[in-house]
Amino acid sequence: MAAQDMVQDKYVYDFAEGNKDLKDLLGGKGANLAEMTNLGLPVPPGFTITTEACKAYLATGAQPDGLAGQIEAHLESLERAMDKRLGDPQDPLLVSVRSGAKFSMPGMMETVLNVGLNDHSVVGLSAQAGGNDRFAWDSYRRLIQMFGKTVCDVPGDEFEHALDEAKRAKGTRDDLDLDADDLRGLVDAYKKIFLKHTGREFPQEPREQLDLAIRAVFESWNAERAVLYRRQERIPADLGTAVNVVAMVFGNLGPDSGTGVAFTRDPASGAQGIYGDYLANAQGEDVVAGIRNTVPLQDLERLDKSSYDELLGIMARLEGHYRDLCDIEFTIERGKLWMLQTRVGKRTAAAAFVIAGQLVDEGLIDLNEALHRVNGAQLAQLMFPRFQLDHEFQPVAKGIGASPGAASGKVVFTSARAVELAAEGESVILVRRETNPDDLNGMIAAKGILTSRGGKTSHAAVVARGMGKTCVSGADEIEVNVPAKRFTVAGQTVGEGDVVSIDGTTGKVYLGEVPVMPSEVVQYFEGSLDPEHIDNALVRAVHRIMTHADANRRLAVRTNADTGADAARARRFGAEGIGLCRTEHMFLGDRRELVERLILARAEGERDAALAALLPLQRADFEEIFREMDGLPVTVRLIDPPLHEFLPPLEQLAVDVAVAQERGEDVAKEEALLAAVRRMHEENPMLGLRGVRLGLVIPGLFAMQVRAIAEAAVACVRGGGTAKPEIMVPLVGAVQELETVRAEAEKIIAEVVGDSGVEVLIGTMIEVPRAALTAGQIAEAAQFFSFGTNDLTQMGWGFSRDDVEGAFFWRYLELGIFGISPFESIDRDGVGRLVRIATEEGRAARPGLKIGVCGEHGGDPDSVHFFHEVGLDYVSCSPFRVPVARLEAGRAAVQTDGSDSR
Numbered sequence: 001m002a003a004q005d006m007v008q009d010k011y012v013y014d015f016a017e018g019n020k021d022l023k024d025l026l027g028g029k030g031a032n033l034a035e036m037t038n039l040g041l042p043v044p045p046g047f048t049i050t051t052e053a054c055k056a057y058l059a060t061g062a063q064p065d066g067l068a069g070q071i072e073a074h075l076e077s078l079e080r081a082m083d084k085r086l087g088d089p090q091d092p093l094l095v096s097v098r099s100g101a102k103f104s105m106p107g108m109m110e111t112v113l114n115v116g117l118n119d120h121s122v123v124g125l126s127a128q129a130g131g132n133d134r135f136a137w138d139s140y141r142r143l144i145q146m147f148g149k150t151v152c153d154v155p156g157d158e159f160e161h162a163l164d165e166a167k168r169a170k171g172t173r174d175d176l177d178l179d180a181d182d183l184r185g186l187v188d189a190y191k192k193i194f195l196k197h198t199g200r201e202f203p204q205e206p207r208e209q210l211d212l213a214i215r216a217v218f219e220s221w222n223a224e225r226a227v228l229y230r231r232q233e234r235i236p237a238d239l240g241t242a243v244n245v246v247a248m249v250f251g252n253l254g255p256d257s258g259t260g261v262a263f264t265r266d267p268a269s270g271a272q273g274i275y276g277d278y279l280a281n282a283q284g285e286d287v288v289a290g291i292r293n294t295v296p297l298q299d300l301e302r303l304d305k306s307s308y309d310e311l312l313g314i315m316a317r318l319e320g321h322y323r324d325l326c327d328i329e330f331t332i333e334r335g336k337l338w339m340l341q342t343r344v345g346k347r348t349a350a351a352a353f354v355i356a357g358q359l360v361d362e363g364l365i366d367l368n369e370a371l372h373r374v375n376g377a378q379l380a381q382l383m384f385p386r387f388q389l390d391h392e393f394q395p396v397a398k399g400i401g402a403s404p405g406a407a408s409g410k411v412v413f414t415s416a417r418a419v420e421l422a423a424e425g426e427s428v429i430l431v432r433r434e435t436n437p438d439d440l441n442g443m444i445a446a447k448g449i450l451t452s453r454g455g456k457t458s459h460a461a462v463v464a465r466g467m468g469k470t471c472v473s474g475a476d477e478i479e480v481n482v483p484a485k486r487f488t489v490a491g492q493t494v495g496e497g498d499v500v501s502i503d504g505t506t507g508k509v510y511l512g513e514v515p516v517m518p519s520e521v522v523q524y525f526e527g528s529l530d531p532e533h534i535d536n537a538l539v540r541a542v543h544r545i546m547t548h549a550d551a552n553r554r555l556a557v558r559t560n561a562d563t564g565a566d567a568a569r570a571r572r573f574g575a576e577g578i579g580l581c582r583t584e585h586m587f588l589g590d591r592r593e594l595v596e597r598l599i600l601a602r603a604e605g606e607r608d609a610a611l612a613a614l615l616p617l618q619r620a621d622f623e624e625i626f627r628e629m630d631g632l633p634v635t636v637r638l639i640d641p642p643l644h645e646f647l648p649p650l651e652q653l654a655v656d657v658a659v660a661q662e663r664g665e666d667v668a669k670e671e672a673l674l675a676a677v678r679r680m681h682e683e684n685p686m687l688g689l690r691g692v693r694l695g696l697v698i699p700g701l702f703a704m705q706v707r708a709i710a711e712a713a714v715a716c717v718r719g720g721g722t723a724k725p726e727i728m729v730p731l732v733g734a735v736q737e738l739e740t741v742r743a744e745a746e747k748i749i750a751e752v753v754g755d756s757g758v759e760v761l762i763g764t765m766i767e768v769p770r771a772a773l774t775a776g777q778i779a780e781a782a783q784f785f786s787f788g789t790n791d792l793t794q795m796g797w798g799f800s801r802d803d804v805e806g807a808f809f810w811r812y813l814e815l816g817i818f819g820i821s822p823f824e825s826i827d828r829d830g831v832g833r834l835v836r837i838a839t840e841e842g843r844a845a846r847p848g849l850k851i852g853v854c855g856e857h858g859g860d861p862d863s864v865h866f867f868h869e870v871g872l873d874y875v876s877c878s879p880f881r882v883p884v885a886r887l888e889a890g891r892a893a894v895q896t897d898g899s900d901s902r
Contacts, residue, residue: 011053012070014077015046020322025050027242029100032342039321041314041339045081046095046246047074049214051102054240057218071214075245082247087206091128092121094139094248097213099220101241104343105229110150110220112213113283114143114248118204133180135253141183142283144190144202147209151216154197156436162189176281210245217243225440232444232467234862237816249338251331252283256304259284262297262311262328264319267347267465268401268505270354270537274298274312276328277455284329284340293474294455307337318342323364324373325355346465348404349378350538357541367548368894374545375891376861376884381405382542383525383880385516387503395508396490399450399475402461407448407470408501408513411494413482415442422446429500431487433480435460443469448502450509452478452487470504478509525883526572546883549890550574555867556874557885558633560854562586564624570879574886577633577724578625579786579876580854583705584641586621587614598698599680611704618705622712626723630716633724635786635854635876637765638705638741640691640730650677686800691731695741702729706745710752710760717756726761728786733768735777742781765854766838767791775838779845786876787835789855789863793822796831823856826863836870852876861888868892 018026018034026034030048037043049071056064079085084093094116099105117125117140126136148154163175166186170177178186194202203209220226221241230237251259262276276297301308311330314337318326327345331338347355356370365373387393387406409427412418415438418430422445430446432439434453443449443463448470451460455474464471480487485496494500494511501514523529524539531543558579559570567578587595591614598610625634657674660667680689695702706727713723727745732738742762749760766772767788775785794801801823812818826832835853843849852874857863859877864885867875869892877885 009064009066010070011050011064011067012074013048013050014074015043015048018048023102024239025052025242027051027100027244028102028104028343029098029341030242030244033244033246035321036318036339036342039317041317042337043339044247044249045078046244047078048100049243049245051240051242054218054221054242055238057215058221058240063215068211071210071245075210078245078247086116086210087118087121088124089120090124092116092124092206094125095210096244096246096248097210097217098244098246099217099241100244101221101235102239103233103235104346105226105233105235110213110217110223111285112143112146112150112216113285114139115147115209115213116206117143118206120204121206129250129253132253134178134183135250137180137183137187138178138252139250139283141187141190142285143209144187144194146285147202147213148190148194148197150220151212152194152198154194158193158197159190162186162193165189214243214245217241225438228440228444229463231813231819232440234819237819246340249331249333249336249340250283251279251333252281253334255280256334257332258282258300258303259331260294260297260300260329262315262330263345264315264326264328265351265355265358267325267327267345267351268404270325270347270351270358270541272358277458278303284331293453293476304332304335307332307335310337314339320364323359325351346462348465349381350404352378353382353541353545354537357537357544360544367545368552371545371548371552371887371891371894374887376864376888379521379542379887380881380884382521382538383519383883385522386505386519387501387510387514388517389514393501393510393512393514396492396511397475397477397509399452399472399478399507399509400455400461401503401505401507402455402458402473403449403464403469403471404505405448405470406501406503406514406516408499409447410497411487411500412442412446412496413480413485413487415439415445417496418442418445429502431478431480431500432460432482434458435463443467448472448504450475450478450500450502452476452480464504470502472502472504472507472509475507475509525574526569546574546887546890549887551890552893553886553889554893555864555872555885555889556852557882557889558635558852558854558874558876559879559882560858560876561625561879563621564628566879567625567628570882571628571632573879573882575632575879575882576874577635578629579635579852579858579874580728581625581634581636582640583618583637584639586618587639591617598701599676604699607698607700611700615704615708618708619712619715622709622725623715626712626716626725627719627721631722631724633726635726635728635763635784635852636705636709637728637730638692638695638702640694640765650674650681653677686794692729692737692741693731695729696737702741703744703748706748707752710749710758713758713760714753714756717758723758725758726763726784728763728765728784730765730788731768731791732764732766732778733770735774735781738764738778738781761850763850766835767795767855769796769834772834772838776841776845779842779849782842782846782849784850784852785838785842786851787838787853787855787872789826789831789835789853789857790823792834792855793827793831796827796834797822825860826857826866828866832866832870835867839870839872859885864888865892 015034015037020031020035023031026048053067082093084091086093094114097112097115099110122136122140126133129135145159149156166182191202251257258280259282260278265272266275274297277294278297278300279294325345327343329341352374356373359365360370409429411431412428418428419441421428427447429448430442431450434451449460449464451473452475458473460471461473478487478489487494499513501510520539531539556576558577559575560580561567561570561578562582562585594610594613601607653674657667657670709725713725716723729738729741761783763782763784765788766785851872854876858875859881875885
């Protein structure tokens with residue numbers, strides 16, 4: 001931002017003025033075009049309008065002062081460099097107008113090509129191309145189509161229908177078969193469509209075209225699909241987009257021209273090699289839109305060896321310069337190679353790990369940087385299952401494995417239907433000829449995406465990889481009929497609602513639902529795969545990076561587990577103890593009747609009998625868990641939930657009793673139960689008799705649990721094991737509550753433990769805002785804290801978690817009040833501040849106080865980083881999230897050069 005600080009009102013930069021580190025100001029595309037220019041690579045001349053100009057425009061609805069003059073000055077410079085003038089009827093300069101935000105948002109914002117063409121300059125363009133009328137009129141029709149849709153909101157389908165009609169009239173399915181006269185007629189048809197929808201003729205003044213296109217790019221930052229994509233990818237909404245104005249180079253000049261997209265490594269697997277797509281006689285949008293099936297990049301060697309060799313040299317140079325997988329767009333104009341874009345490429349989760357390991361081996365990055373290049377969300381994707389195939393399952397089609405994974409679901413043909421069925425809990429596969437940015441809602445809702453056109457660089461492929469969605473593209477054996485809601489393949493018809501399965505690794509498509517099997521990464525974590533002795537680059541890369549994360553992390557990682565089986569699995573996944581054992585889960589099923597007896601007991605003898613029956617059951621549960629976690633700490637939360645969870649619903653019970661009375665049945669027992677439920681009914685049970693309050697009101701309840709924990713620990717030790725129990729008192733809001741429970745517990749522990757050597761810690765769960773604000777007092781009586789961030793969020797925001805997420809969170813996300821649900825990722829400013837205050841004041845009162853977190857946030861990647869910053873000792877999460885938390889704890893501990901792994 002230094003350049004911006006020096007000249008506050010400088011809104012336009014020539015490519016030679018920028019570099020790759022100015023992404024905040026120039027956007028990713030502009031910064032990288034500048035970097036390639038400064039490296040001496042063949043980049044068409046151009047200039048970038050900054051994100052600051054965009055933000056100023058969006059704030060006021062008008063261009064900031066000085067912007068028009070700066071654009072004019074840079075346009076004149078561009079005209080001098082190209083020795084052409086925008087709009088010159090004899091020798092016109094044409095430009096592209098492209099968006100480019102700091103973070104890649106493929107297809108989410110706008111691009112307009114061939115700006116500057118009109119009824120007069122189209123003739124000059126033809127002469128410029130050696131009398132190639134077809135090329136000139138093809139370029140003009142593209143401008144009207146893109147300008148109409150992008151700048152003036154003309155329905156894109158109408159242009160597509162006109163193009164399809166022209167091809168039908170010609171008796172062809174390929175737009176390359178349309179000649180100059182056909183395209184001249186298509187331009188006339190496009191102009192009529194434009195006039196119908198806008199009420200004006202297509203603008204003939206080139207500078208007006210340019211200004212309107214720039215404005216459209218600015219406004220596309222807040223287009224619905226761009227907002228949705230930012231929310232999905234957690235991209236801040238206040239960054240704005242830059243606008244790149246670039247001299248046009250043409251890939252649609254004939255068979256010696258073309259356009260393509262290349263990757264320096266396979267973005268799906270990470271394998272080294274030559275990966276990409278090429279289209280002869282085409283413009284760049286044809287490749288990413290997937291409207292024509294491409295040829296592999298290797299075919300370019302046969303078509304134009306000189307350009308192919310030059311491209312490979314540039315790819316190697318860019319990868320070495322950026323020290324990462326690069327995604328490259330290029331055009332060949334009559335044998336001359338031009339570089340149109342480069343960026344650090346989006347990749348699948350598997351490729352991210354494999355490439356990070358490769359770059360370490362090549363000496364381009366160190367292990368710290370490799371750790372930063374991957375993230376917990378990617379690791380979680382790798383733990384999803386894959387298809388378990390046998391002879392019964394034969395593919396009916398094969399496309400390109402564009403984004404790995406195994407997905408089965410009901411076929412849908414529109415994004416709206418995908419969203420509708422997904423909201424009803426159905427798994428869906430979105431099937432399209434090709435996707436476009438307007439399909440983003442459906443792509444998010446779907447389990448997988450299947451297209452009959454496109455390749456690894458088409459819109460569907462790029463967006464799916466970014467979201468971690470399974471995608472098969474370019475399955476051209478499939479004939480998709482969207483209006484009829486069906487596709488045909490291999491003589492079979494598949495309609496909406498039929499189930500298909502797609503394999504994003506192999507590109508194969510199956511009819512029906514294919515069973516799945518555990519991923520290799522899960523098998524590795526469970527110990528059934530030895531990473532040192534298998535030929536699996538992914539597992540070896542995961543092992544290597546996880547080892548480095550574990551060696552560097554400061555945060556310990558525990559698990560939330562209530563059974564021996566869960567505890568054993570979590571330990572295999574690397575858990576270093578149990579941070580939350582919910583005892584209420586032990587009271588379900590066959591034991592519910594005993595709990596009901598306990599709650600409804602009116603006499604001391606009845607209550608004592610219920611507790612005596614529960615004690616051996618609880619003790620056996622804890623013994624199993626202590627055995628599985630031998631030598632590791634186990635934090636047991638005393639019973640916490642509201643009483644209504646163990647009693648029949650009041651309304652239903654009242655109806656049942658009334659019906660039975662009407663029938664003359666003996667309902668004395670049921671009437672007693674109804675009276676008790678009415679007596680104990682609470683309007684808001686989550687804020688009522690639960691947690692520590694329950695233990696203080698029902699004599700003997702907490703005492704029974706403490707005794708069961710202590711006896712189980714002693715039994716474990718006498719059996720040759722080691723037990724490290726930690727008793728957690730829930731929902732404490734005042735230190736006096738904890739002091740009362742602790743006094744009773746310590747007497748029982750002393751009586752049970754004797755000389756066994758078992759040490760039992762007593763602490764509390766910080767989940768009430770008052771507890772966080774009085775943590776200094778509570779720490780005097782607590783040997784540890786564990787933040788229950790679920791309830792702390794609920795009470796801090798005043799949200800009922802059971803109600804609000806479906807009721808109105810969608811609207812809060814839509815309005816930007818939330819970037820993400822506060823129950824999913826910690827609210828740093830509010831709830832996070834309570835965590836920080838409690839940690840600081842708790843340790844001030846009791847130095848060395850052990851502090852952890854056991855809410856859902858313990859397995860959320862962003863939240864793990866926050867807990868590291870605050871100085872917690874451990875996080876605790878579900879067994880499946882333990883590897884994710886380990887990885888993120890390592891990433892939080894390692895300082896890097898700040899490169900972004902998004």
